[in-house]
Amino acid sequence: MLNLHPLHPSAQEWKPLHDRRPHLLVVDDEPGIRESLSSILQDEGYHVESVASAEEALERASTGEVEVILLDVWLPGMDGLEALSRLQAAQRPPAVIMISGHGTIETAVRATKLGAFDFIEKPLSLEKIIVLVRNAIQQRRLQEENQLLRSELGHRYQVIGESVPMKALRQQIAVTAPTNGRVLIYGESGTGKELVARTLHAASLRSKGLFVESTARLSLRS
Numbered sequence: 001m002l003n004l005h006p007l008h009p010s011a012q013e014w015k016p017l018h019d020r021r022p023h024l025l026v027v028d029d030e031p032g033i034r035e036s037l038s039s040i041l042q043d044e045g046y047h048v049e050s051v052a053s054a055e056e057a058l059e060r061a062s063t064g065e066v067e068v069i070l071l072d073v074w075l076p077g078m079d080g081l082e083a084l085s086r087l088q089a090a091q092r093p094p095a096v097i098m099i100s101g102h103g104t105i106e107t108a109v110r111a112t113k114l115g116a117f118d119f120i121e122k123p124l125s126l127e128k129i130i131v132l133v134r135n136a137i138q139q140r141r142l143q144e145e146n147q148l149l150r151s152e153l154g155h156r157y158q159v160i161g162e163s164v165p166m167k168a169l170r171q172q173i174a175v176t177a178p179t180n181g182r183v184l185i186y187g188e189s190g191t192g193k194e195l196v197a198r199t200l201h202a203a204s205l206r207s208k209g210l211f212v213e214s215t216a217r218l219s220l221r222s
Helices: 031-043 054-061 080-088 105-113 128-157 164-176 193-202
Strands: 021-025 046-051 066-074 093-098 118-120
Touching: 021 031, 021 054, 031 046, 031 128, 046 054, 054 066, 054 080, 054 128, 066 128, 066 164, 080 093, 080 105, 093 105, 093 128, 118 128, 164 193
Parallel strands: 021 046, 021 066, 066 093, 093 118
Antiparallel strands: none
């Protein structure tokens, strides 16, 4: 017998992400820039912290609470691009807006390839900063919501049961899902074909893509 697994507790207790006050981090070795950016962004309603080095930034970001980082490229010690690379390796990386007083096309391209949300040059346009921060927060929260919904669906659709046929079915799914082969699922109505299909999709190489449902009727004529 196939049953739908109940919602995961974390999904049931989930609080909408847009209800959180955005947490920002300004990283620049110039005190004047840290103070001016922090002041402007606090006036916009954000919770803002500021640090002078990449090492401090990585330590603050390790909590997972920071959503957006404004990160200077040229910093004492570790530079901003190295810090960006390390930030992107996190499980929930923040959106990073790179700042540079001596920006080049090569630096901007490298920052983009490393995962920067955007790249801006000094002197800074405060209006542009505000727009970029707002867009970065919206994009990151949409990504988090999508991941949460996928996780919720993954917990909702699970093949459970400890009988020999059920264990064999789960093993077949585990072996088949990571391949590029085509799979035909057949059986009588109500036996759980859609559940098996969703479980296969969740464990497949295409799990980040859409699961598209379609209805087909097969008519056999004698």
